[in-house]
Amino acid sequence: MGPGRALELLLAVQRVGASEVLPLGLVERIAPAGQALAVARAPAGEILRWDAEAVRAVKVLLREGTEMPY
Numbered sequence: 001m002g003p004g005r006a007l008e009l010l011l012a013v014q015r016v017g018a019s020e021v022l023p024l025g026l027v028e029r030i031a032p033a034g035q036a037l038a039v040a041r042a043p044a045g046e047i048l049r050w051d052a053e054a055v056r057a058v059k060v061l062l063r064e065g066t067e068m069p070y
Contacts, residue, residue, distance in 0.1 A: 001025060 001024050009016060018030045031039035047055060 005024070018027065021027050022030055028043075029039060
């Protein structure tokens with residue numbers, strides 16, 4: 001999402017529905033009513049199967065990568 005659209009969403013003070021934020025990348029998935037926990041647990045269960053050190057390394061790369069110059 002570009003800065004213009006982000007500014008519009010932040011300053012408009014209006015509700016934004018799930019169907020609007022999904023294509024913008026503000027959420028990864030939409031859960032049916034009452035199913036949020038189950039939907040969240042599915043990818044969490046997959047991540048738990050990965051090596052913990054590898055997961056930590058990916059998190060560090062993502063955090064630090066956004067601060068690195070091009």
